[in-house]
Amino acid sequence: MRNCEVLSKARSDMPYPVARAVRAVQSATTLRDVYEGMLRGAEALTVVLGVVATTWAREYDVKTPQLADLGEAIVTGGASQGHWIQALASVGGPMSQHPQPVAGLSAALKRGKGGSGLIADLNELVQERNRWAHGAAPRNELEASDRLQMVLPVYERAMEKARFLAECPWILTSNSRYRRSEGDFQVHASRTMGDHPDFEQTTFISATPLADDVFYLHVGDDFIDMTPLVVMRQCPTCHQREVSYADRLDERQGVSLKTFDRGHVLFDRSLIEEVRALTHGVGRHSDTA
Numbered sequence: 001m002r003n004c005e006v007l008s009k010a011r012s013d014m015p016y017p018v019a020r021a022v023r024a025v026q027s028a029t030t031l032r033d034v035y036e037g038m039l040r041g042a043e044a045l046t047v048v049l050g051v052v053a054t055t056w057a058r059e060y061d062v063k064t065p066q067l068a069d070l071g072e073a074i075v076t077g078g079a080s081q082g083h084w085i086q087a088l089a090s091v092g093g094p095m096s097q098h099p100q101p102v103a104g105l106s107a108a109l110k111r112g113k114g115g116s117g118l119i120a121d122l123n124e125l126v127q128e129r130n131r132w133a134h135g136a137a138p139r140n141e142l143e144a145s146d147r148l149q150m151v152l153p154v155y156e157r158a159m160e161k162a163r164f165l166a167e168c169p170w171i172l173t174s175n176s177r178y179r180r181s182e183g184d185f186q187v188h189a190s191r192t193m194g195d196h197p198d199f200e201q202t203t204f205i206s207a208t209p210l211a212d213d214v215f216y217l218h219v220g221d222d223f224i225d226m227t228p229l230v231v232m233r234q235c236p237t238c239h240q241r242e243v244s245y246a247d248r249l250d251e252r253q254g255v256s257l258k259t260f261d262r263g264h265v266l267f268d269r270s271l272i273e274e275v276r277a278l279t280h281g282v283g284r285h286s287d288t289a
């Protein structure tokens, strides 16, 4: 319903969870659905930004108290949007000094006048979500319209600041083949960008071996493993494969994953140790577990 250039562009080139949520916002037919779609979209954007920051930090052994807090929250009961935001904010400083940054991330976190900026916008969107969750959902179209006038510009502004996400693609590997003569790997994969679940297929050469059916963040020349933060799993509710993120650890059932699209929950025991390791705030290469 809403014709906004920032959002339309996001649908075409942002990571799938972000783009898919924007599609839901734009195709909603009532203002209350636009409002609720926007809250889900804000959550997807927040988690995706937090996942990208945390994935990068793990790869390069960057540690911050907030990253450890995020890991602790996942292990002890569930990460809130606030945890993801704090983890994201905490890598801005270390990344600005780093030789292999996620291009554009540190710049996106720079604060403007009076502390304005991406982090402030994400926090404002969480506050709105909390109001909604605690019984203050808009009761009619007029109220939804009023609330949207306040928060939709914040969502659009956050999306604009997060544009750098389009430049570090998410890749979901299918399979790879070692090329003896060249000594490298030919990888078949999906480029999980944009709002359409039939992902664009791609083939590329990697100097290092990549695992099958794993999400990698393509940063510069590197492919960084996003497991266990983001994985592709069969959703028992939708009966199809969905992009899911690590939400919390359940003592009996394993890692509780949430699908980005509908927030469905599924469990995976194979990721328990990797999720536990998040609490150490250590990189995956130095993990001796």
Ligand SMILES: [Zn+2]
Residues within 6 Å of the ligand: 235, 236, 237, 238, 239, 242, 259, 262, 264
């Ligand atoms: Zn589902």
